[in-house]
Amino acid sequence: MKIAVIGTGYVGLVSGACFSGWGHDVVCMDKNAQKIASLERGVVPIYEPGLDELVERNFAAGRLRFTCDLADAVRGASVVFIAVGTPPRAGHGDADLSFVYMAARELASLIEDNAVIVIKSTVPVGTGDIVQKIIGSVRKAGSFSVASNPEFLREGVAIRDFLEPDRVVIGIEDDRARDVLTKLYGASLDLRRTPIVVTQRRTSELIKYAANAFLATKITFINELADLCEQVGSDVSHLALGVGLDKRIGTSFLNAGPGYGGSCFPKDTMALLRTAQDHGVALRIVEETVTANEARKRRMALKVVDALGGDVEDLTIAILGLTFKPDTDDMREAPSVPLIETLQRFGARIRAYDPAGIENARQVLSDVELHRDPYECARDADAVVVVTEWDDIRHLDLASLKAVMRQKILVDLRNAFEPGAAERTGFRVSGIGRPTVA
Ligand code: NAD
Numbered sequence: 001m002k003i004a005v006i007g008t009g010y011v012g013l014v015s016g017a018c019f020s021g022w023g024h025d026v027v028c029m030d031k032n033a034q035k036i037a038s039l040e041r042g043v044v045p046i047y048e049p050g051l052d053e054l055v056e057r058n059f060a061a062g063r064l065r066f067t068c069d070l071a072d073a074v075r076g077a078s079v080v081f082i083a084v085g086t087p088p089r090a091g092h093g094d095a096d097l098s099f100v101y102m103a104a105r106e107l108a109s110l111i112e113d114n115a116v117i118v119i120k121s122t123v124p125v126g127t128g129d130i131v132q133k134i135i136g137s138v139r140k141a142g143s144f145s146v147a148s149n150p151e152f153l154r155e156g157v158a159i160r161d162f163l164e165p166d167r168v169v170i171g172i173e174d175d176r177a178r179d180v181l182t183k184l185y186g187a188s189l190d191l192r193r194t195p196i197v198v199t200q201r202r203t204s205e206l207i208k209y210a211a212n213a214f215l216a217t218k219i220t221f222i223n224e225l226a227d228l229c230e231q232v233g234s235d236v237s238h239l240a241l242g243v244g245l246d247k248r249i250g251t252s253f254l255n256a257g258p259g260y261g262g263s264c265f266p267k268d269t270m271a272l273l274r275t276a277q278d279h280g281v282a283l284r285i286v287e288e289t290v291t292a293n294e295a296r297k298r299r300m301a302l303k304v305v306d307a308l309g310g311d312v313e314d315l316t317i318a319i320l321g322l323t324f325k326p327d328t329d330d331m332r333e334a335p336s337v338p339l340i341e342t343l344q345r346f347g348a349r350i351r352a353y354d355p356a357g358i359e360n361a362r363q364v365l366s367d368v369e370l371h372r373d374p375y376e377c378a379r380d381a382d383a384v385v386v387v388t389e390w391d392d393i394r395h396l397d398l399a400s401l402k403a404v405m406r407q408k409i410l411v412d413l414r415n416a417f418e419p420g421a422a423e424r425t426g427f428r429v430s431g432i433g434r435p436t437v438a
Contacts, residue, residue, distance in 0.1 A: 001025070003077060004074045006029050008083075014051065020063040080116070080118065113143050114143065115145075120149055124275050125202050126202065128173075128201040167196070170204065217285060220296075223259065235434050256432045297338045317351070321353070323388050325388060352369070354390075357388075379405075409430075410428070
């Protein structure tokens with residue numbers, strides 16, 4: 001198949017590269033000329049394990065091209081994926097669909113007859129109907145299809161998630177879209193492991209939000225249980241295992257931490273709430289999840305202040321891990337940002353280390369000394385705070401870390417170290433949902 005992907009970010013680039021790996025002829029298009037120029041030079045502009053090689057291989061084989069020219073991208077394409085961003089609209093919380101609608105308007109007159117336009121971006125229910133109208137205003141009804149195919153990949157393991165997804169969801173309103181998309185995925189996925197859920201377009205759109213809201217709720221649930229564990233002397237990691245091994249519950253997304261962040265959960269839960277409000281429906285559990293998560297992110301700063309005896313003025317705090325999770329350079333809605341800003345307001349000096357997020361962190365943080373070496377970052381610090389559980393950080397030599405610090409205080413917001421390991425090295429440790437080891 002000839003496939004065009006509009007929007008070459010985390011989702012568009014991974015999807016395009018994987019489709020080309022399946023043998024399709026793929027053109028990835030983006031308005032960002034710098035991004036396209038970088039890809040044409042063979043430099044992948046985002047950090048995603050395995051993506052460089054996948055892009056390089058398929059680019060070299062001539063199956064994957066990059067362009068800023070939409071007409072060039074969609075020429076001859078039977079399928080056009082829209083994978084542009086849908087960020088939260090400032091001050092409103094609902095999704096900003098201007099990039100999706102702009103892409104639809106621009107491609108309307110350029111697509112081939114019978115092309116299937118597939119919305120891969122996360123969009124509120126009913127967006128497909130509007131895209132259908134936009135394209136329908138310049139094209140004959142029936143000469144194109146608009147489908148929904150939400151993406152569930154996780155940054156950091158995006159390629160595996162794309163190639164071996166738990167399921168593929170396809171929302172269609174006509175047979176052409178059903179045939180094209182079930183053929184595209186059905187020909188390359190192991191259908192014994194990956195069910196394809198074919199449904200109406202509106203249901204498909206809502207599935208993505210429901211899935212993210214459920215996962216955000218699961219994280220928030222275990223975070224609240226972690227607070228209780230701290231009060232009653234229980235260990236939340238064991239609790240999560242004991243609970244999660246029940247197959248009806250599952251062990252994933254039961255890692256207690258500083259609150260969820262990232263480019264999806266915060267914005268998608270808010271957008272779902274807006275949709276529900278617009279339709280007069282109360283999603284109380286999601287509302288509580290959003291409120292509890294926001295409060296938790298702010299409370300994490302108080303945990304650090306407590307660990308330092310109640311006052312951080314003029315103290316130096318080393319933050320280990322800045323990105324919203326390991327194995328990505330993505331800083332969008334990272335819990336490290338409100339934590340750092342709050343500690344700065346309390347008068348602390350902040351130094352920070354991250355294996356891949358330094359460049360993006362520079363755009364969102366100010367007055368933070370950024371380090372590429374964790375031990376340098378911890379030098380003369382009064383406390384280190386683990387915010388992102390990168391493997392590099394989990395495997396730090398605690399004795400060497402302690403040796404360069406002024407006060408030996410570790411606040412482990414991810415339970416990155418084995419219980420007792422840091423205490424045995426001589427640290428005073430404050431973890432999440434764990435009894436304090438004397
Ligand atoms: P991103 O910001 O990394 O990439 C979006 C790209 O679209 C940018 O490069 C931007 O320049 C480009 N763009 C915007 N308007 C354009 C236009 N009119 N024509 C061409 N290019 C245009 O975003 P992302 O993280 O890849 O997310 C894309 C969508 O996928 C969002 O709706 C997001 O919610 C959803 N999603 C993201 C993830 C994730 O982990 N990042 C996972 C699942 C779903």
